[in-house]
Amino acid sequence: MAEYKWPDADKRTLIGKRISRIDGPQKVSGRAKYSFDINRPGMLFGKILRSPHAHAKIKSIDISAAEQMPGVKAVHIVSDVGTEIFWAGASIVAVAAVDEPTAEDAKRAIKVEYEVLPHLVIDADLKNAGEYATPANENKVGDPDKGFSEAEVTVEGNYGLPVITHCCLEPHGSVMEWEDDGKNVLAHLSTQAVSGSVSQIARPLEIPATNVRVKQDHIGGGFGSKFGPDEWDITAARLSKKAGGKPVKMFNERDAELMVAGARPSAYAKVKIGLKKDGTITAWESQSWATGGKGSGGSPPLPYVFNIPNQRKQHTAVVNHIGSARAWRAPAHPQGCAITMTALEDAAAAIGMDPYDFFTKNIELTGQRAPIYTDEMKIAADLIGWKKNWHARGDKTAGPIKRGLGLSIHTWGGLGHQSDCDIAIQPDGSVELKMGTQDLGTGTRTALNIIVADTLGLPMNAVKINIGDSRYPASGGSGGSTTIGGISAAARRGSQDALEQVFIKVAPSLDAKPEDLEAVSGTIRVKSNPAKSLTWVQACSKLGATPLTVRGRNFPNAPGNLTNQGVGGVQMADVSVDIETGVVRINKIVAVQDCGLIIDLKTAESQVYGAMIMGVCWALYEEKIMDAKTGRMLNPNMEFYRLAGIADIGELVVHMMTGKGYDERGVIGLGEPPAVSPGAVISNAVANAIGVRVPYLPLTPDRVLAALEKKGGNNARI
Amino acid sequence: MQDDENVKQKGSGVSRRTFLKASGISLSIPLVMGYKVVKVQGAEVKVYGPGKVPLNLSINGKSYTAQVEPRVTLLEALRNELDITGAKRVCDRGSCGACTMIVDGRAIYSCSTLAIDAQGKSITTVEGLMQGDTLHPVQQAFIDNDAQQCGFCTPGFVVACKAFLDKNPNPTAEQIQKGLGGNTCRCGTYMGVRAAVAQASQKGQKGGKRNG
Numbered sequence: 001m002a003e004y005k006w007p008d009a010d011k012r013t014l015i016g017k018r019i020s021r022i023d024g025p026q027k028v029s030g031r032a033k034y035s036f037d038i039n040r041p042g043m044l045f046g047k048i049l050r051s052p053h054a055h056a057k058i059k060s061i062d063i064s065a066a067e068q069m070p071g072v073k074a075v076h077i078v079s080d081v082g083t084e085i086f087w088a089g090a091s092i093v094a095v096a097a098v099d100e101p102t103a104e105d106a107k108r109a110i111k112v113e114y115e116v117l118p119h120l121v122i123d124a125d126l127k128n129a130g131e132y133a134t135p136a137n138e139n140k141v142g143d144p145d146k147g148f149s150e151a152e153v154t155v156e157g158n159y160g161l162p163v164i165t166h167c168c169l170e171p172h173g174s175v176m177e178w179e180d181d182g183k184n185v186l187a188h189l190s191t192q193a194v195s196g197s198v199s200q201i202a203r204p205l206e207i208p209a210t211n212v213r214v215k216q217d218h219i220g221g222g223f224g225s226k227f228g229p230d231e232w233d234i235t236a237a238r239l240s241k242k243a244g245g246k247p248v249k250m251f252n253e254r255d256a257e258l259m260v261a262g263a264r265p266s267a268y269a270k271v272k273i274g275l276k277k278d279g280t281i282t283a284w285e286s287q288s289w290a291t292g293g294k295g296s297g298g299s300p301p302l303p304y305v306f307n308i309p310n311q312r313k314q315h316t317a318v319v320n321h322i323g324s325a326r327a328w329r330a331p332a333h334p335q336g337c338a339i340t341m342t343a344l345e346d347a348a349a350a351i352g353m354d355p356y357d358f359f360t361k362n363i364e365l366t367g368q369r370a371p372i373y374t375d376e377m378k379i380a381a382d383l384i385g386w387k388k389n390w391h392a393r394g395d396k397t398a399g400p401i402k403r404g405l406g407l408s409i410h411t412w413g414g415l416g417h418q419s420d421c422d423i424a425i426q427p428d429g430s431v432e433l434k435m436g437t438q439d440l441g442t443g444t445r446t447a448l449n450i451i452v453a454d455t456l457g458l459p460m461n462a463v464k465i466n467i468g469d470s471r472y473p474a475s476g477g478s479g480g481s482t483t484i485g486g487i488s489a490a491a492r493r494g495s496q497d498a499l500e501q502v503f504i505k506v507a508p509s510l511d512a513k514p515e516d517l518e519a520v521s522g523t524i525r526v527k528s529n530p531a532k533s534l535t536w537v538q539a540c541s542k543l544g545a546t547p548l549t550v551r552g553r554n555f556p557n558a559p560g561n562l563t564n565q566g567v568g569g570v571q572m573a574d575v576s577v578d579i580e581t582g583v584v585r586i587n588k589i590v591a592v593q594d595c596g597l598i599i600d601l602k603t604a605e606s607q608v609y610g611a612m613i614m615g616v617c618w619a620l621y622e623e624k625i626m627d628a629k630t631g632r633m634l635n636p637n638m639e640f641y642r643l644a645g646i647a648d649i650g651e652l653v654v655h656m657m658t659g660k661g662y663d664e665r666g667v668i669g670l671g672e673p674p675a676v677s678p679g680a681v682i683s684n685a686v687a688n689a690i691g692v693r694v695p696y697l698p699l700t701p702d703r704v705l706a707a708l709e710k711k712g713g714n715n716a717r718i
Numbered sequence: 719m720q721d722d723e724n725v726k727q728k729g730s731g732v733s734r735r736t737f738l739k740a741s742g743i744s745l746s747i748p749l750v751m752g753y754k755v756v757k758v759q760g761a762e763v764k765v766y767g768p769g770k771v772p773l774n775l776s777i778n779g780k781s782y783t784a785q786v787e788p789r790v791t792l793l794e795a796l797r798n799e800l801d802i803t804g805a806k807r808v809c810d811r812g813s814c815g816a817c818t819m820i821v822d823g824r825a826i827y828s829c830s831t832l833a834i835d836a837q838g839k840s841i842t843t844v845e846g847l848m849q850g851d852t853l854h855p856v857q858q859a860f861i862d863n864d865a866q867q868c869g870f871c872t873p874g875f876v877v878a879c880k881a882f883l884d885k886n887p888n889p890t891a892e893q894i895q896k897g898l899g900g901n902t903c904r905c906g907t908y909m910g911v912r913a914a915v916a917q918a919s920q921k922g923q924k925g926g927k928r929n930g
Contacts, residue, residue: 020862020864021861021864021866023869024860024861024864024866025853025861027872028853028872028873029845029847029848029853029857030804030805030843030844030873031845034803034806034870036803036806037803039797039803045798099798100790100798101789101790167904168904169814169871169902170806170808170870218870220868220870221868221905223904254808254809254811440867441866441868441869442867602864603864605864606867606907607867609906609907609908609910610906610907611906612906613903613907613909614904614905637809637813638808638814638902639811639813643902643904645899645901645902646895646908646911647895649909
């Protein structure tokens with residue numbers, strides 16, 4: 001049995017290098033087929049009539065006119081008479097027709113009567129939540145009374161961030177069809193969980209999971225919102241069945257995508273911090289609340305990262321009619337981070353301390369990762385020029401443009417998930433890996449290719465990578481930054497085992513023992529005498545007629561230290577704020593991040609850039625703006641649900657902590673951690689620039705101006 | 719094709735004839751190819767539909783035909799009728815750029831252009847940028863600088879960059895940010911895009927730096 005481990009730094013030919021993603025040519029040329037691009041013979045187009053009301057009961061439905069329209073092939077009632085609707089945009093009736101215009105017309109021909117019920121869609125003020133609010137018991141750590149009595153200064157503030165929506169560019173949806181005389185379902189689904197979606201499709205359709213196949217070559221964004229089929233995907237399968245098995249393409253329109261297909265829970269908190277004048281934090285108190293729509297909203301981790309010795313915390317979950325919450329890149333961490341790091345920065349400002357020194361002074365409260373944070377803070381400070389550019393709160397220079405710096409730290413787990421793969425080596429030397437995983441644009445395919453090729457001593461293009469099919473060995477869903485650890489560990493184990501099998505077959509020809517062989521530069525050779533070698537193709541010809549197939553696996557506590565968990569990251573931002581218009585501009589953001597052993601430095605850096613840009617979006621622009629009266633989302637489009645453009649992000653700098661001290665930990669997920677801090681770091685920089693906290697994200701001009709108006713106070717207009 | 723001169727527009731309460739009279743528009747004889755010609759303030763204007771009409775498009779140097787309703791956009795015609803799916807439907811109202819195509823040398827949002835209006839024009843999509851097996855320099859630069867993650871915005875971005883560089887072969891950093899402000903990426907690939915455009919520009923800064 002091979003000892004499973006990553007190759008030493010000097011033996012790595014591909015791992016850790018800067019390698020372009022292998023599906024890049026497909027993507028830049030438009031040849032990459034997303035599920036949304038799948039066109040099947042005889043395919044119908046599905047559309048859904050949605051509820052205009054946030055809370056209602058269905059009184060009547062008349063689909064007769066729609067059913068009789070030429071070109072309409074199936075109509076399916078999703079929410080029948082008597083059903084209670086919990087958010088605007090909920091599916092009522094679905095239609096499938098020969099083309100989109102016909103389906104659109106059929107939708108309009110459906111008549112639905114509602115009994116409208118009271119709703120709540122705005123949760124920024126807990127006082128309005130009434131019966132929708134469920135306060136939890138107080139949670140105490142240490143002795144908060146003692147902690148506050150020891151404090152020399154007490155700082156209070158309100159903080160919060162609203163519900164935002166994922167806005168995946170490829171909307172949620174699928175092409176569903178029944179094959180083999182209505183026995184089997186083929187699902188081209190847009191999903192973060194190819195293997196895991198099978199049973200979720202089979203169950204509601206009441207067929208064995210073995211009769212379902214899920215395929216997906218590429219996915220146009222998920223960010224936590226695409227972990228399985230949605231109600232409308234199952235509906236598409238039902239429409240297909242009614243239409244004799246014809247494929248039905250059902251993808252959300254943009255407005256529906258923003259209304260119903262993703263929401264990150266809000267979080268609000270009133271925070272009190274006790275501290276000494278030398279910066280020692282003695283106590284934390286928070287009353288927080290949050291909504292995730294119908295599923296309410298749990299408490300974010302408070303206080304975040306800093307384990308303050310004395311705490312008193314109370315959280316209230318609010319159920320409302322804003323939609324249904326879904327996981328969002330680093331669930332609950334951005335909220336916990338935004339509240340904690342801004343409250344701590346306010347505390348530092350209250351005692352006139354540089355937050356860099358304040359964080360450093362209290363860094364031991366972060367626990368085992370304190371030394372890493374300390375190193376990262378030094379690097380980030382150098383990259384942003386903290387010592388040179390930081391000033392006490394409030395830029396005193398003349399003119400309306402005020403500049404400031406902010407910082408924040410964050411953490412995440414990122415242990416590899418359960419994952420299987422098959423590695424096949426053919427007698428002609430060709431190599432193939434099959435795994436039921438998915439590439440969210442994180443570079444999963446590329447990482448697999450790097451690992452197999454590096455392990456077998458082959459060039460990248462000698463290995464074929466096949467993913468995105470539920471018929472391949474099962475691999476976990478891509479969430480929690482668990483993919484890179486899981487797929488890397490499985491691919492490494494499989495590759496090592498496969499190579500060992502090749503060594504056994506080849507050893508007699510080289511007059512050596514299998515354990516004396518190594519795979520280098522396309523050859524199998526004797527370690528002590530490299531001249532004794534066979535080319536890879538010659539070596540594989542010794543396999544005989546049958547290809548060698550080896551299962552590579554990752555599972556909890558699998559042998560070898562190939563994946564790990566727990567990372568720390570530091571970010572610092574430099575912003576300018578126009579105090580006349582309230583407009584915030586990013587000058588520069590620096591991210592310093594560790595993630596254990598890096599497989600592909602190029603795509604790893606891209607993850608961090610992307611996380612920072614996504615953070616700029618929700619720090620400055622994103623909000624699901626709800627109309628209190630109608631209960632509908634007012635900005636379900638991309639003009640008013642604004643995302644950052646290429647000119648809005650300033651200059652971004654990424655520094656990966658890599659090499660000795662990091663590599664030995666094994667592979668750790670990276671997609672989420674750098675997405676945690678941006679809200680806090682930008683808010684802190686704005687406070688440093690304008691001299692007052694803007695308590696609620698996003699930092700839109702109206703909020704900035706309101707905070708300036710109330711200078712000294714801490715309650716902006718909500 | 720039905721003669722819809724007197725067809726009452728459902729729900730509008732105004733027949734087409736009344737509308738035409740009121741607008742000072744007069745109807746002339748129906749012609750072949752699925753449209754009528756009407757005179758609007760002295761100028762002749764084609765009126766299509768409302769049923770399916772024949773469509774003839776020139777895409778990436780090839781001629782394509784289909785039958786679509788006049789309300790069908792250029793983007794939908796390509797994606798749904800012709801299986802040319804590189805351009806993506808995202809915002810569907812001209813704000814994100816994922817559907818960008820080049821029509822007669824100009825970058826346009828194909829989600830906001832009617833298919834029938836694109837007839838007789840030269841349409842270039844992302845599929846038309848490669849020369850045989852060779853990637854266009856903009857495409858190669860996107861790969862070299864990892865200007866893509868999920869890749870869903872990428873076809874539109876690549877086409878927009880190509881059109882931008884055709885007009886601005888030596889852009890400044892500021893021009894790049896202004897000129898490509900019409901394309902939205904959710905994964906956050908803008909640093910790569912900036913570097914890619916710099917690399918693909920005439921100055922050809924190979925391996926444009928993303929960091930800083």
